[in-house]
Amino acid sequence: AVLPANVPAxxxxxxxxxxxxVGLRFNPLMWPEGRFRGKGMAxxxxxxxxxxxxxxxxxxxxxxxxxLGTFRSEIAELME
Numbered sequence: 318a319v320l321p322a323n324v325p326a327x328x329x330x331x332x333x334x335x336x337x338x339v340g341l342r343f344n345p346l347m348w349p350e351g352r353f354r355g356k357g358m359a360x361x362x363x364x365x366x367x368x369x370x371x372x373x374x375x376x377x378x379x380x381x382x383x384x385l386g387t388f389r390s391e392i393a394e395l396m397e
Contacts, residue, residue, distance in 0.1 A: 318362065319362055319366075320362065321361040321362050321364070321365040322365075324362060324365035324366050324369050325365070325369050325372075328366065328369045328370070328373065329373075332373060332375075338375065339375070339376075340370075340375050340376045340377065340378055341366065341370045341375050341376070341377045341378070342377070342378045342379075342380055343358050343363070343366075343367075343377060343378070343379050343380065344380040345357055345358050345379070345380070345381065345387075345388045345391060346380075346382065346383070348360075348363070356391065356394070357388070357391045358379075358388070358391045358392070358395060359390075359391040359392075359394035359395055363391075363395060364394075364395060367395045367396075377395075379392055
C-alpha cells in the first residue's frame, strides 16, 4: 500500500516521463480497505491519488462493475 504522503513521488515514479500513461483507473472492489469497511476509494490514499492525477493531467476512470450506485458516495467524496 502507498501511504498518502508518498503518493506524489510514487505516481511520478510510475508515470515517469513516459507518454504511455494516459489515465488512472480506480477499481473499488480491489481497494485495500474493502467495499464495506472504512472509506474505500475515498480514504486518504485515494484522495491523494485522485489529486495527483489531476495535477499530472491524467483523467480518472472508475471501474464500477457492480453498479455506479454502489460507489456513488465514494466517487462524490473524491471529487469534492
